[in-house]
Amino acid sequence: MAGWDKKRSFRLKSTLLDAARGENIGxxxxxxxxxxxxxxxxWTSDIEWTTFYGSFLRRYIQNLTDLSSEQDFLNFMRLVAARIGHQLNFRDLSEELGIPETTLNTYLTVLEKTALVYLLPEHSENGRNxxxxxxxxxxxxxxxxxFxxxxxxxxxxxxxxxxxxMLENFVIIEILKSYRNRSVEPQLYYLRDSDGKEIDLLIEENEKIYPIEIKKTASPNPSMVKNFEVIPEEIRGNGALVCFVQDDFPLNxxxxxxxxxxx
Incomplete structure (x- = not known):
């Protein structure tokens, strides 16, 4: 299709389109x-999954200092894990856990600083500010x-x-890792406009914004990327729908x- 070029379809070159092609995975x-x-x-040993993560959590929490309650912190971690891909409502979490909002904010800071969670910021509606x-x-x-x-x-x-x-979480973190493995801290965001239209991920580079949607489908169609039009055309770079197709191809x-x- 005219205007579409694999080598420059969007700026996440070294992560997706210029990545070495491995075997297709389902x-x-x-x-x-x-x-x-x-x-x-x-992946390299026979350790049982629950044993591994149970042991990891015990060591992780025991090595933290100044926790008011290890059990409260673990309960908070469980609720955060159940809310991936969402904004955290600390008022609701506080009522559910019986823990002050200030303490929950401290707990989230601990999770972020120890690199267990990544907080994806919101971009402005018009993509400018x-x-x-x-x-x-x-x-x-x-x-x-x-777990x-x-x-x-x-x-x-x-x-x-x-x-x-979980698929959305996986893709976003893999993209983040691909940058950080090259010692680059990317400008990543998500978008939700006043009409409730959302874009899973925005990559901002060189005064352009490159939108990405993540879908559990092997049959993508152009309607799945219609929200990309929320971004003004003059600053919108070519985007991507990451999904379960076998080969890359233009949607539009x-x-x-x-x-x-x-x-």
Whole structure:
């Protein structure tokens, strides 16, 4: 299609379109990676999944200082894991846990500073003036998130109510890692406009904004990227729909379907 070029379709070059092509991976393989997590030990040894993450959590919490309550902190972690891909409402969390909002804010800061969670900021509606009004929360290790939110097997997670959000978490964190592995801190955001239209991920580079949607589909269509039009045309770069297609191809003149296997 005219205007579409694989080598410059959007600025996430070294992460997706210019990435080395591996074997195509399907839904089951992706969710195995999501559920099992990113720790090399889980992939290179026979350690049992629940044993690994249970031990990790005990060591992690025991090594933290100045926690008012280890159990309260663990309960907070579980609620955060169940709310990935959402803004955290501290008033609701405070009422549910019986913990002051100030303490919950401190707990979230601990999770962020120890790199267990990543907070994705909100971009302004018109894409020009950044408003860091609110953040969506994601776990940097999807296996830990699955453990905390109670998905004991890959199948349970794959068939469960959180599978879309876990996929979104996985893709966003893999993109973040791809930059940080090159010692680059990317400008990543999400967008929700006043009409409730959302874009999962924005990458801002060189005064351009590159939109990305993440879908659990192998049959993408242009309607899935219609919200990209929220971004003013003069600053909108070509975007992507990351999904379960086998090869990349154009959805329209400004957006491409990208296999999740490129991550």
């Amino acid at each position: 839904f089951n393989d992706v969710f195995l990676h999501i559920w099992k997590g990113s720790s090399p030990e889980l 950044r408003k860091l009004q609110s953040h969506k929360v994601y776990f940097t290790d999807t296996g830990l998130c699955a 905390l939110s109670g998905w004991p097997t890959k199948k349970a997670l794959m068939d469960g109510a959180m599978n879309d959000l 003149g400004e957006a491409s379907a990208i296999p999740i296997s490129y991550l």
